[in-house]
Amino acid sequence: MEHQTLYERIGGDAALRQLTDKFYDLVFEHELISRLFKSDKDLIKEKQRLFLTQFLGGPQAYSDVYGHPMMRARHMPHTITEEDAVAWLQCMASAVESLSLPEDLKNELFDRFPRTAFFMVNS
């Protein structure tokens, strides 16, 4: 099993659909960070699902459609503070927790996010 990607081990596309559904339901209701999300909820879910596919070792789904991720640059138009990153991570922690996966796999999945989230802080 060691050779499988994290994308495959969590259950591939079906798992990422569940994760992004739950995640953006929480984000769009969040008292602090919902203010940042003004565009279409289904579109951002879809973009995040494609991005996470490649972020977790699956096919280059996001790049195929949108080009180089340049995630920090793409977040620059939004004012993101450290507090926002913490809130984003709390939503992600709850979304990961909602998946039916072994605890150690959930922890491994969540551990992929904090570094990237704090990298997006730009204010």
Ligand code: HEM
């Ligand atoms: C630090 C906290 C973060 C905040 C507050 C934040 C906020 C945002 C906002 C406001 C957008 C634009 C949404 C829209 O179009 O309405 C966005 C887009 C996006 N974010 Fe984040 N983000 C954060 C962290 C992350 C992280 C850690 C990832 C990846 C693991 C990520 C992945 C994406 C993706 C893939 C998009 C879509 C980019 C595109 O337009 O193609 N974000 N984010």
